[in-house]
Amino acid sequence: MSHFDHVSRRGFLRAGAGAGLAAGLGGLGVITLGPVPGALAQTGRVLKVNTLASAAAINVPMQAALRSLLPQIPGYGEPEVRPTKKIPQIAQEVIAGAADFGDADVASTLAAAEAGADVKIIGLSYNNTSQVVVSNADKVKSLEQIAEQGGTIAVNSIGDFMYVMLVGALIKRKIDPKKINFIEMGSSGDRARALIAGRVDAVPMHVEQAAELATRGNYQILVKPWQEFGNWFSAIVMTTAKWLEPDENKAAAVALLKAVLTSFRKTNSDYAWYKQQVATYASSKELKAADDAVLKPVWETLTKDIKAFPNDMQTMTADEFAKMIPVYKEAGALTGTLKLENIIDRTYVDRAVKELA
Amino acid sequence: MIGRSLPVNILGIVLLLGLWQLAGQHLGDALLATPVQAAGALGTILVDPAFWAALWRMMWMMMIGYVLALVVGVPLGIAMGRNAVVNAIVKPWAAMCIVISAAAIVPLFIILMGRGLVFSTAIVFVVTVWYVVVSVTEAARAVSLRLVNVARSFGASDVQRFRYVILPALHPYVMIAARVGFVHALRAMVTAEMFISAGYGGLLNDAGLDLSTAPLFALIVILMVVSVSATALMRWVAHRAAPWYASRTRE
Amino acid sequence: MAHLSVKNVSKAFGGAPVLVDQSLEVEEGEFVALLGPSGCGKSTLLQIINGLVPADSGTILLDGKDITGKTGTGRGMVFQGADLFPWRTALENVAFGLEVMGVGKAERLEQARHYLHLVGLGGFEHAWPHQLSGGMQQRVGIARAFCIRPSLLLMDEPFGALDVQTRDILQDELVRIWEAERKMVLFVTHGIEEALYLADRILVFSKRPAHVLREIVVPFARPRQESMKLDPAFLDLRREISDLLRHDIHA
Structure with a gap:
């Protein structure tokens, strides 16, 4: 009768209550004190920056700028980089005042501006986009064919920059976008899997993922945004006009952009440095471990074809952005009433460029 | 009884792994990595210090929210089960809040609380506490009136009836609520971490980017092992602490 | 000297009278059976004496002390289903x-x-x-x-849920224990034979609202033996009570 040598129930309860109380108090202590070791390690201002949850090859220079270059600028500690899975939430939090900067997407930022938010686009997270639309060439070879079959394309979220780009590409080809079913699928890994499984006919993914996928079957690129539209802006650095009012915040914006510009320049000039940053900051294990045979062509595509890291962010002008607006209007993502020159503000980029010279 | 079911359990697991292996070989590792591939990825993950850091981050933050949910939920549940006024005040909220899924409130909580300890703790607490409250309430309401009357007939005061009858009668049910609550807390924590791509949820996100599903399955298997061993440990503790209940339910 | 005095107790549930102005006395060391049809109110009377159920009116005195509406103090209760913790x-x-x-x-x-x-x-x-x-x-x-x-033992159909053999054995056990430690007993039962076998005095209750139809002093000597159940006097008394109850029900 082994259950006779039991722990006394009350003894057990006492022990449990004690442990619970201790854990609870310990927890409260941590809550009120905050993450102590982190706070002590920082010297200088800690900026809060919302970024995408996952870092692809094109996101790596921005990540390197935030995590390793910005802390080297006097007066700034390592920023609180806050990965965010839902893309629209990146801008939402900045507008709500919960974050200082957003590494946000153009579509949700401009949509927020149209809705009346006082957002400012002060820099580029990268220029253009590295995402391409891929299909299984054994099944479909063109957007026309997908439309004829009433096929399906998975995008991250309907209304985002890739969705708008696709709708623009369809309209350019005189295809009615309504003939294609767009569905939402969060991660580019999941989208690639849906394509492999034959559940969808085409999906956007980063060029390095397209290269990897091509080794597994007859997967081909249907649309390269930069060939369709020249420069297809996708991710930008944004904040609010109100946040930018104090001088110390203006200085912080310049410091942040100095770090980003430095990272852009290093990426362009130094493949070895870029490779090292990829190994450190890329999200995917496969990308982190990529060898030169994979990574070098990716780097060349990014720096030369896509021109993703302009040394002075010189493409960031209201005029360049204005070229996209008609596509956004046609896709129904924007009404087109925005005054872009009020939103796109080169002041801080220009100051950063000057200070770096 | 354990002796009889163990071989059957093992047989079931082996059969399932065999099916999984066959299906994985057929579909390819981008859609369904085989158990062999997942085991390989598991080996790589287990020697990665970043994995242990992520697991540790998830567990300690979750435990704070979980313990707070028990510390608040158990007394509140008892009060609701034994007191009509408390029940009338809290029950509508409990009934409404218990359906809240972590995924629904995470975006709002990120904006309200950022993404530190307060955020994680709050998500775990909000998702877990109502489950604990509702199950303890049901248990407290179901405490046998006859046994309470036995205590009364022996002249037991309110405090004595609470201590000698209601608490021990609830004990096994509190242990069950704690056990199931743990699973709720773990799920909420993983969901919260996936949104902010931190800790274990961040690892799951990153693994989802790889074309091979082997690392993802390995991480999911580890999560299952954590959950199953924690609940097994709690069941063992419950059986040691409430042997009358354990030996009665075994029969 | 121990003494129980129940005076003019009335009780109604939801306007329906269960007990109307009932009184009874128990002397030191006396074993009294409350016999009546199921649901007649004799159990309610016992619970009022025990203090578990408040009386609408009337008083209970135990050893001269007013214990109306109070539990504990000098009373030990045996419940129908044992109701152990x-x-x-x-x-x-x-x-x-x-x-x-x-x-x-x-x-x-x-x-x-x-x-x-x-x-x-x-x-x-x-x-x-x-x-x-x-x-x-x-x-x-x-x-x-x-x-x-206790100076007063209250037993509410304690053997009602047991099989016949077990009940016979326990009746003998009860008699043996009680004879070693004589105290006042109020024993609620609907078994005529059980009442005759155990009690010094039987109060035969009517159907609801309960009142005493007849008080019977059991004439058999103690210690009681199993063989007395075949005694003609025992059988006569048994038939008499049976007729009394049947007549009351059809009245």
Whole structure:
């Protein structure tokens, strides 16, 4: 009768209550004190920056700028980089005042501006986009064919920059976008899997993922945004006009952009440095471990074809952005009433460029 | 009884792994990595210090929210089960809040609380506490009136009836609520971490980017092992602490 | 000298009278059976005397003290289904009343062990209630009531849920224990034979609202023997009570 040598129930309860109380108090202590070791390690201002949850090859220079270059600028500690899975939430939090900067997407930022938010686009997270639309060439070879079959394309979220780009590409080809079913699928890994499984006919993914996928079957690129539209802006650095009012915040914006510009320049000039940053900051294990045979062509595509890291962010002008607006209007993502020159503000980029010279 | 079911359990697991292996070989590792591939990825993950850091981050933050949910939920549940006024005040909220899924409130909580300890703790607490409250309430309401009357007939005061009858009668049910609550807390924590791509949820996100599903399955298997061993440990503790209940339910 | 005096007790449930102006007296060492059809209100009377149910009017005096509406103090109750605490061992169940009274652990366990032996359960101190048969559970229930050394023992159809053989054995056990420790007993039953076999005096109750149809002083000498159930006088009394009850029901 082994259950006779039991722990006394009350003894057990006492022990449990004690442990619970201790854990609870310990927890409260941590809550009120905050993450102590982190706070002590920082010297200088800690900026809060919302970024995408996952870092692809094109996101790596921005990540390197935030995590390793910005802390080297006097007066700034390592920023609180806050990965965010839902893309629209990146801008939402900045507008709500919960974050200082957003590494946000153009579509949700401009949509927020149209809705009346006082957002400012002060820099580029990268220029253009590295995402391409891929299909299984054994099944479909063109957007026309997908439309004829009433096929399906998975995008991250309907209304985002890739969705708008696709709708623009369809309209350019005189295809009615309504003939294609767009569905939402969060991660580019999941989208690639849906394509492999034959559940969808085409999906956007980063060029390095397209290269990897091509080794597994007859997967081909249907649309390269930069060939369709020249420069297809996708991710930008944004904040609010109100946040930018104090001088110390203006200085912080310049410091942040100095770090980003430095990272852009290093990426362009130094493949070895870029490779090292990829190994450190890329999200995917496969990308982190990529060898030169994979990574070098990716780097060349990014720096030369896509021109993703302009040394002075010189493409960031209201005029360049204005070229996209008609596509956004046609896709129904924007009404087109925005005054872009009020939103796109080169002041801080220009100051950063000057200070770096 | 354990002796009889163990071989059957093992047989079931082996059969399932065999099916999984066959299906994985057929579909390819981008859609369904085989158990062999997942085991390989598991080996790589287990020697990665970043994995242990992520697991540790998830567990300690979750435990704070979980313990707070028990510390608040158990007394509140008892009060609701034994007191009509408390029940009338809290029950509508409990009934409404218990359906809240972590995924629904995470975006709002990120904006309200950022993404530190307060955020994680709050998500775990909000998702877990109502489950604990509702199950303890049901248990407290179901405490046998006859046994309470036995205590009364022996002249037991309110405090004595609470201590000698209601608490021990609830004990096994509190242990069950704690056990199931743990699973709720773990799920909420993983969901919260996936949104902010931190800790274990961040690892799951990153693994989802790889074309091979082997690392993802390995991480999911580890999560299952954590959950199953924690609940097994709690069941063992419950059986040691409430042997009358354990030996009665075994029969 | 111990004495129970119930004066003019009335009780109605939801406007329907259950007891109307009932009085009864029990003398020291007297075993009184309350006999009547099921649901007539005799159990309610017992619970009013015990203090579990408040009376609408009337008073209960035990040894001259007004105990109306109070539980505890001098009364030990044996319940129909034994109603042991499942989380207490047999020994801890017997010691319950003393624990409520604040008796120290060593002292109350020694007392409890004594009464557990008295009901024939030596060696079952550490058994859980669910491991005991129905008859053994009721022995523990009787020991629990005796353990507080009450001057009045209240028994609410204690053998009603047992099979015939077990009931016969327990009746003999009860008589044996009671004769060793004579105290006032109020024994509610609907078994005529049981009442005749155990009691000094039987109050035969009518159907609801209950009132005493007849008071019968049982003329048999103690110690009672099983053979008396075949005595012509026993059989006559039994038939008389049976007719009385049947007549009342059809009246």
